Amino acid sequence: xxxxxxxxxxxxxxxxxxxxxxxxxxxxxxxxxxxxxxxxxxxxxxxxxxxxxxxxxxxxxxxxxxxxxxxxxxxxxxxxxxxxxxxxxxxxxxxxxxxxxxxxxxxxxxxxxxxxxxxxxxxxxxxxxxxxxxxx
Ligand SMILES: [Zn+2]
Numbered sequence: 001x002x003x004x005x006x007x008x009x010x011x012x013x014x015x016x017x018x019x020x021x022x023x024x025x026x027x028x029x030x031x032x033x034x035x036x037x038x039x040x041x042x043x044x045x046x047x048x049x050x051x052x053x054x055x056x057x058x059x060x061x062x063x064x065x066x067x068x069x070x071x072x073x074x075x076x077x078x079x080x081x082x083x084x085x086x087x088x089x090x091x092x093x094x095x096x097x098x099x100x101x102x103x104x105x106x107x108x109x110x111x112x113x114x115x116x117x118x119x120x121x122x123x124x125x126x127x128x129x130x131x132x133x134x135x136x
Contacts, residue, residue: 002014002015002018002021003015003017003018003020003021005021005127005128005129006020006021006024006128006129006130007124007128007130008079008080008083008124008128008130009078009079009080015046016045016046016047016054017032017043017044017045017046017056019058020043020044021129023058023060024121024129024130024131025129027121028060029060029061029063029119029121029131030044030058030059030060030061031043031044031058031059031061031093031095031097032044032045032046032056032057032058032059033056033057033058033059034048034050034051034053034055034056035053035055035056035057036048036051036053036055037050037051037053039051040059040095040096040097041056041097042061042093042095042096042097042098042099043097043099044056044058059095061093061094061095061097061119062094062095063118063119063120064093064094064116064118064119064136065091065092065093065094065099065116065117065118065119065133066091066092066114066115066116066117067089067090067091067111067112067113067114067115067117068089068090068091068092068098068113069089069090069113070087070088070089070090070103070108070111071087071088072085072086072087072088072108073085073086073087073088086102086103087102087103087106087107087108087111088100088101088102088103089101089102089103089111089117089133091117091119091133093119099119099131099133101119101130101131101132101133102130102132102133103117103132103133103134104122104132104133104134105134105135106133106134106135110135115135116136117133117134117135117136118133118134118135118136119131119132119133120132120133120134
């Protein structure tokens, strides 16, 4: 199994970083670190954005993050029609990097820019995995 297990609807079945999903299965959220220049990437990347290296290590993150911005989707794309409305949030991770994810257990009124949130693994039907953003 590879990256096709990530998210409710998979748009990218093949990637250099499909081990990300295996780590989620083990209860770990990991980004990548460039072996040459130590740049941290989240979402994980197989190729460094700071230098020409493709040698990476995996680094577990805490999930601690701060809300940068959010939006509520009322007109959902294909595959998400039954979930609308839902709120997507962008967060800055404690370790660096940014994540975009669905909020869970939070209404739009609960969200304040800069507030602490937690990135957590969520198991979906059919052994699919994703992450969601919850309050701390
Ligand atoms: Zn690098």
